[in-house]
Amino acid sequence: MNFCTVINCMDGRVQRSVLAYMLDRYGVPYVDTITAPGPNGILARREDETALASILRCVDVSIHKHHTVGIAVVGHYDCAGNPGDKDYQNADTRSAVRYLRSMYPEQKIVGLWVDDTWTVEEIEVP
Secondary structure: OOEEEEEEEOOHHHHHHHHHHHHHHHOOOEEEEEEEOOHHHHHHHOOOHHHHHHHHHHHHHHHHOOOOOOEEEEEEOOOOOOOOOHHHHHHHHHHHHHHHHHHOOOOOEEEEEEOOOOOEEEEOOO
């Protein structure tokens, strides 16, 4: 398996650190990167049907065509697309992870938080 998948904010400030984290965590050469403004909020609330369908279509490709070995959902500091502090972001990320786990029970899905120094940490999702 050569791919993992990240559902990340479009914010360019988080891209590099999340990519490095994903490559290291999953030990693969390629990361399928799905971006949208505040995707953890899109997945948590599922109110924007068009944005939700777009994200899920990309996840389906990553799973069925690239045989991804793991998926991460990202929330981050100072998000313009889904404004809120760390607790708010992490709550949305946890909800998004739980939703994706219900959609794709065979996949390993985790949540990530990126802080104001662009450091990535994995968050607990029961």
